Each structure stands twice: as structure tokens, then as C-alpha cells.
Amino acid sequence: MHVEEHVKLWNLASIKIWDVRHVVVRAGEPIHAYRFPISGFIYTVRGNATITLDDTMYAIDQMQVLHGGKGVWMNISLSEDSFEFYLMFYRANLSLSNTRENQALLRQHVPFHVQYAFAPSYPIDLYDKVQRIEQHWERTDAFSKFQVKTLFYQFINELMRQLSAQGIETAKPDLVAQAVRYLQENYMLPVMVDPLAELLDCSAGHLSRTFKKETGSSLITYLTRIRMYKAKELLLHTDASLQKIAEAIGIPDVIYFNRLFKKHVGLSPGRFKQKCIALPTGQNNAIQESELSIVSPMHRGYDPIDDDNYYQYNSKGESLTSMRSRKPVALLLMLSLTLLISACSPSQGSSATSSNGTSGNNAPTTEVAQSTESTVQERVVKHPWGETVIKGDPQHIISLFPAATDYLLALGIVPQAASSNEEGSDQFPTYLSDQLQGKENLGWQVDPNYESILAAEPDLIIGQDFMSDAYDSLSKIAPTLLAEKLQDEQGIIRMKTSLLHMGDMLGKTDQAKQVIEEYEKKAAEAREKIKQSIGDETVMFLRLSDKEVRYYSKRNxxxxxxxxxxxxxxxxxxxxxxxxxxxxxSLPSINPDHIFLLSSDENETTELQKTAVWKSLNAVKNNNVYIVDYGLWFQGPGGPIGQSKIIDEAVSFLTQ
Structure with missing residues (x-):
């Protein structure tokens, strides 16, 4: 353990004691699948037991210390008649100064998340502090609460000193293994990425990226597969109605359940049941043999709604493997689950061949064909990911990214549903919201949420080019086109080229050319006004926060x-x-005459703007710093509507 680095971070952190508990567990009442609601210490007092933190087992005697981060799963199996310990939960908030040393320190060492266990050389010193912490915690006066925090810091100080002397190894929690386990045990509940990320003490983006990287699937797709597996099991092994089955797997809308089941399995629930029950005995044994390995029995843990802890949980017991660390098997679970979902399903035809080629400047090829079954025309659009067949004039179009929404609105197409402006938000991009009034908000869709997309019942999906990995899956829901941000040879994204490309795919080439013509006229007039006002004075676009300074290029x-x-x-x-x-x-060496300052929070730039370095800049001294709207200036570049509004604001700022 890098104790010195951990001490530095403990010193930088603001600590809040969240809960303190004194627990006695009796024989026959093991703690099973208890999830830490926040980071915490365990201090054992009496008795012997085996404690498992996630997949690491520890043989525990009296007077030992364990630590686990938020979201860690704990199991305790007793070796004697009783087992006594203390639980101390705490929250640590870091407010790091903007130094490279501290940023690097935080990336490498996070003492509040790691797992470890050790037998202290001087246990009485730690026990005395833990016991006094618990005694003061039970009191309600302010002095006692302050004393709790004081004693906790003394406990940490003594703990770090003894850890340093003993050289204890730590282990980082496995984020994906924790998420998989949560999905397996809570598939019947509404599951959203943001609350799950909060539970596991990470950002939603980091959780989504890490989960997909290790399992090859998004969280929502993985959850849907678990639900469909469980639905198959209930269909084959019970006579429950479709409504009851849908509710049991967390999908209360039976119509939506039918549609989702047919999409993933290839048959309606009723047809699936008839077909599989008619199979000869033994042909559906895969489901029977593997059910416990995929979806574990329900376990009670911490309930975030009523703040209750279930320390005693009667179970039939489970066998324990050898006393060694076991690595999570998320990838094997994923493979097994995929195989199980294929059981009893009809063979599926292969999807249209798609290309992994990168975006180019070539316009898409569009062919028009007459349907042999009706008078509805079909357009076939060829693009880097394959071919998209668009029938007739789609009426229910949805957009999965702000830039794509910008293109559509500029071309006179108002999507019936569109994505939100950023992660964790249920608002449309600020500069487009007036044109999307009354339309459905799909939430943040960087990692496509197939259930919400399917529920929107689109007849045309417009995504963004970075979603290429999801193209095949999206195309199974509805015809899909991906808007491309096309770059020139310098790497600069060209809005006009990108818009014309999108217009060609949608059969709106003339409209795209008209938008471009009007945009060029607007830009030329604005360019002349600004030239007359500031001449050749330099303009810098940057984002300043209490964490870092970002200097943006011409790319976007x-x-x-x-x-x-x-x-x-x-x-x-x-x-x-x-x-x-x-x-x-380094800012004084750049020293621009004007600064466009991007901020997602009007308070986040406060501290750095007070520094002497900032105040020495020409732009600051001449009052030429312009705080720009995050929604427009971060999401708007690359889209014709966004760039037009940026032009308006730039003229207003630079000619005032």
C-alpha cells in the first residue's frame, strides 16, 4: 500500500461520518449479499468468521480491520456461535487544487475505494477510538457529533501509521462485476444508468464505457437479456399470465413486453411457449441446468429508500470455495447468457453486411425502387455502414444526438423524439429547445438505450457517426442513418459538407443548399462587422475550471x-x-486580446479568476472576457443552427 500517498489524499478530503453501527451476528443468521451504501470500515471485536468483499475472501479473527468502497458486496459466514464487529461508514469529498501532482495522485491512488484487510500490531489503540466513536455517535448534541469526527481522524492517523509498518496490499473493486451482480439481482426493478453509477461511486459515462469494453454490451442491453432469459424461464416453468410475467421482470406494460420479447427471441411469448414445450424431453435443458448461474436468488441488502440495514438474513447457506481471491467472471457470464438466450429461438437471418470504414467526403448513393406489393416507393441509401431502405415518407423520426437534431431542424424536419443536451439531463439543447416543444425527450443517448428507442416506435432513426458499433442493433428497430461530421485534410470539421451529406441521404439536397447559402451570407456580414470593430486582435476560446484549463483548436x-x-x-x-x-x-505567454470562456457552471471559474495570473491577461484587464452558454457553444458547433446562433453571439460580444 502507498500509505504516504493515501495520507496526502486523506488530508485533502472533506470527511463526513455517515453512520456508525455496533453489530452482533448469531449462528444461523449470516450476513448475505449486503451492499455497502458508501465507503466504510469494519472493525471486528469477537469471534471468527469468513468475510467476503466482492470476490475476495478473508479468514477473520478478533481485532482486525477491513475496508471497502461504496457498492462493495459483503458476505459473512460464521465459524463460531457469534461474531461481533463495528461498522463505520463515511463520505469523502475531494477538492483538489489545480496542480499536476495532485491530479496524478488522484488518478493513481483513491484510498476511499480500495479494499483491504489486516490484523493491526496494536489493536487496542484502534479499538479504543472505534468504541468511543460509537458511544458519541449515539448522542444527539453537536459537541458529540464533532467529537465523532475528531476521533475518526485519530483512527485514520493510527490506522495509516500501522498500515505503513506492515506493508498491506490493497485491491481495487471490480466495477463491472459489481454492476453485473446488481443487474442479476434487481432485474425486476426500474434500472437506470445514472442511479447505478451513483451507487457504484463513479460517473455514468465511465460505468457505461467500462461495462461495454469488458462485456461487449451496454448495461441496458445486458439487463434486457437477463429479463428475456427470466421471461423464457417463467413461460416454460409456470402458467403465469403474460401480464404477471411482464411485471415480474420489471416491464409492467404487457404490450411493450410482447414487442420486446419478439424482437429479441424472434417469436411471440405465446408462440415461444408452444414451440419449446412441444420439443422432445431434454432439448431445453440448457435453461434448467443454468438458471442459478445466471440469475441469482433475491438477496436483501441496504435499502436506500428507508435507510434500513438487514444484518440478519436467514438463508439455506452456500458453500465457500478455498481461502483465496477469486476473479470476477463477467465475460463468462455474458457468454453464458448469450448462449441461453439462443435456446429455443428460431435461427435468424444474417443482417445486412456493414463496413467498418471511416467517414469520407463521398456523397451517399441513393436508389429509388417501386415496391412490388404496393405503390409505396423505397429509397436505398448506401453509406459506410451498409445500406438503409427507407419506405415512403417517414413520419415518426427520432434523433439520438444534438448535432443530428440540429441537421434535421435545419432541413425542415422536426423529429418526434430527440436526445437530451448532456449526460444526466432531461432537457433538450438550450438553443434547440424552442423548436422541440412538446416532443419526447429520449435522454442522453451516447450509449444508445434500446428500450427507450424501441418504445418511441420510430420509422426512421437518425444517429451520429460515433454510434457505428450500435448501427446493426439500431437498424433492427427501424431504418437507421448516421449523421457524419466530415473533416477536411487539416482535421477541421466542416459543417457545410456535413449538412449537404445529410441532406443527400434524406432526399433534402435542395434544402441543404439553401441553408448553406443563407449561412454563408450571414457569416460574411458578421465577418465584416467584427473586422471593423476589432481588426486583427487575437481571440482565444477556452474552458476554465477549478480543475484545469482547456485550450480549444479549430477542429470544432x-x-x-x-x-x-x-x-x-x-x-x-x-x-x-x-x-x-x-x-x-502558460496563459500570459499566449495573452489573447479577447477570450470566449466556456463554463457549464457559473461558479466553477471563481477561484482561478481571482488569481494574479488571470488578472494579468490583456483580455481580462480590458474587460474582453465573454462567458458563453455551455449548451450552445459546446453542443452547437458543427450544426447549422448552432453555428448561426454562435455567429449572432460573437457579433454581439465583439462589437459592443
Whole structure:
């Protein structure tokens, strides 16, 4: 353990004691699948037991210390008649100064999340502090609560000192294994990525990326597969109605359940039951033999609603493997689950061949064919990911990303449903919200939520090019096109080329050309106004926060440096990079005349704006710093509507 680094982070953290418990467990009442609601310490007092934190087992005697991060699963199996211990839960908030040393320290060492267990050389010193903490915690006066925090810091100080002397090894919690277990045990509940990420003490984006990287599937897709497996099991082994089965797997809408089951299995629930029950004995044994390995029995743990802890849980017991660390098997679970879902399902035809080629500037090939069954025309659009057949004039179009929504609205197409403006938000992009009033918000869709997309019942899906891995899955729901942000040879994203490309795919080429013509006229007029106002004075676009300074390139901001002809500082990053992180101390060497300052929180720039380095800049001294709207200036570049509104704001700022 890197104790010195851990001590530095403990010193930087703001600590809040969340709960303190004194627990006595009796024989026959093991603690089973208890999930830590927050980071915590276990201090054992009497008795012997085997404690498992996630998949690591520890043989525990009296007077030992264990630590686990938020979301860790704990099991306790007794070796004697009783087992006594203390639980101390705490929350640690870090407010790091903007130094590279502290940022690197945080990336490498997070003492509040790691798992470890050890027998202290001087247990009485720690026991005395833990006992006094519990005694003061039971009191309600302010002095006692303050004493709890004081004693907790003394406990940490003594703990770190003894850990340093003993050289204890730590283990990082397995995020994906914890998420898989949660999904297996809570598939009947509404499961959303953001609350689950909060439960596991990480960001929703990090959880989604890590889960998909290790399992090859998004969280929602994985959850749906668990639900469909359980639905198959209930259909084959019970006479429950479809409504009861749908409710049992967390899908109360039986119509939606029918549609989802047929999409994933290839048969309606009723047809599936008839077909599989008619099979010769033994042909559906895969389900019978594997049910416990895929979906574990329900376990009671911490209930975040009523803040109750179930320390005693009567179970039939479970066998324990050898006393060694066991690695999570998320990938094997995923493979097994995939195989099980295929049981009793009809063979599926292969999907249209798709290409993994990168975006290019070639316009998509569109062919028009007459349907042999009706008078409805079909358009076949060829693109880097394959071919999309669009029948007639789609009326229920949905957009999965703000830039795609921008393209659609510019072309006169109002989607019936669209994504939100950022992760964790249920609002449309601010600069597009007036045109989307009354439309359905699909939430943040960077990692497509197939259930919400399916529920929207689209007849055309417009995604973004970074969703190429999801193209085949999206195409199974409805015809899908991916809007592309096309770059030139310098790496600069060209809005006009991208819009024309989208217009060609949608059969809106003339409308795209008209939008481009009007945009060029607007940009030319604005360029002249700004030139008369500030001449060749330099303009810098950056994002300043209490964590870092981001210096943005021309890659996403052609609207500033090409369309408006603004003069960038000589040190502007190369367009092949969207931005680069620079130190606060380097800003005086750049020293721009004007600064467009991006901020998602009006309070986040407060501290750095108070520094002498910031106040020394020409733009600051001349009152030429312009705080710009995050929704527009971060989501808007690359879209014709967004860039038009950025032009309006830039003219307003630079000519005032």
C-alpha cells in the first residue's frame, strides 16, 4: 500500500461520518449479499468468521480491520456461535487544487475505494477510538457529533501509521462485476444508468464505457437479456399470465413486453411457449441446468429508500470455495447468457453486411425502387455502414444526438423524439429547445438505450457517426442513418459538407443548399462587422475550471476562425486535436486580446479568476472576457443552427 500517498489524499478530503453501527451476528443468521451504501470500515471485536468483499475472501479473527468502497458486496459466514464487529461508514469529498501532482495522485491512488484487510500490531489503540466513536455517535448534541469526527481522524492517523509498518496490499473493486451482480439481482426493478453509477461511486459515462469494453454490451442491453432469459424461464416453468410475467421482470406494460420479447427471441411469448414445450424431453435443458448461474436468488441488502440495514438474513447457506481471491467472471457470464438466450429461438437471418470504414467526403448513393406489393416507393441509401431502405415518407423520426437534431431542424424536419443536451439531463439543447416543444425527450443517448428507442416506435432513426458499433442493433428497430461530421485534410470539421451529406441521404439536397447559402451570407456580414470593430486582435476560446484549463483548436470551431475570420493566438492547438490542457501559468505567454470562456457552471471559474495570473491577461484587464452558454457553444458547433446562433453571439460580444 502507498500509505504516504493515501495520507496526502486523506488530508485533502472533506470527511463526513455517515453512520456508525455496533453489530452482533448469531449462528444461523449470516450476513448475505449486503451492499455497502458508501465507503466504510469494519472493525471486528469477537469471534471468527469468513468475510467476503466482492470476490475476495478473508479468514477473520478478533481485532482486525477491513475496508471497502461504496457498492462493495459483503458476505459473512460464521465459524463460531457469534461474531461481533463495528461498522463505520463515511463520505469523502475531494477538492483538489489545480496542480499536476495532485491530479496524478488522484488518478493513481483513491484510498476511499480500495479494499483491504489486516490484523493491526496494536489493536487496542484502534479499538479504543472505534468504541468511543460509537458511544458519541449515539448522542444527539453537536459537541458529540464533532467529537465523532475528531476521533475518526485519530483512527485514520493510527490506522495509516500501522498500515505503513506492515506493508498491506490493497485491491481495487471490480466495477463491472459489481454492476453485473446488481443487474442479476434487481432485474425486476426500474434500472437506470445514472442511479447505478451513483451507487457504484463513479460517473455514468465511465460505468457505461467500462461495462461495454469488458462485456461487449451496454448495461441496458445486458439487463434486457437477463429479463428475456427470466421471461423464457417463467413461460416454460409456470402458467403465469403474460401480464404477471411482464411485471415480474420489471416491464409492467404487457404490450411493450410482447414487442420486446419478439424482437429479441424472434417469436411471440405465446408462440415461444408452444414451440419449446412441444420439443422432445431434454432439448431445453440448457435453461434448467443454468438458471442459478445466471440469475441469482433475491438477496436483501441496504435499502436506500428507508435507510434500513438487514444484518440478519436467514438463508439455506452456500458453500465457500478455498481461502483465496477469486476473479470476477463477467465475460463468462455474458457468454453464458448469450448462449441461453439462443435456446429455443428460431435461427435468424444474417443482417445486412456493414463496413467498418471511416467517414469520407463521398456523397451517399441513393436508389429509388417501386415496391412490388404496393405503390409505396423505397429509397436505398448506401453509406459506410451498409445500406438503409427507407419506405415512403417517414413520419415518426427520432434523433439520438444534438448535432443530428440540429441537421434535421435545419432541413425542415422536426423529429418526434430527440436526445437530451448532456449526460444526466432531461432537457433538450438550450438553443434547440424552442423548436422541440412538446416532443419526447429520449435522454442522453451516447450509449444508445434500446428500450427507450424501441418504445418511441420510430420509422426512421437518425444517429451520429460515433454510434457505428450500435448501427446493426439500431437498424433492427427501424431504418437507421448516421449523421457524419466530415473533416477536411487539416482535421477541421466542416459543417457545410456535413449538412449537404445529410441532406443527400434524406432526399433534402435542395434544402441543404439553401441553408448553406443563407449561412454563408450571414457569416460574411458578421465577418465584416467584427473586422471593423476589432481588426486583427487575437481571440482565444477556452474552458476554465477549478480543475484545469482547456485550450480549444479549430477542429470544432471553424465558425470562429474560418467563417468569422477571427485571428487565433499563434499557439493555438493543431486541428487534429480538439483541445489541449495547459497550465494556468502558460496563459500570459499566449495573452489573447479577447477570450470566449466556456463554463457549464457559473461558479466553477471563481477561484482561478481571482488569481494574479488571470488578472494579468490583456483580455481580462480590458474587460474582453465573454462567458458563453455551455449548451450552445459546446453542443452547437458543427450544426447549422448552432453555428448561426454562435455567429449572432460573437457579433454581439465583439462589437459592443
Amino acid at each position: 470551431y471553424e465558425v470562429l476562425y474560418d467563417d468569422l475570420g477571427l485571428t487565433p493566438p499563434v499557439s493555438i492547438p493543431d486541428p487534429t486535436d480538439s483541445m489541449k490542457v495547459i497550465s494556468m501559468e
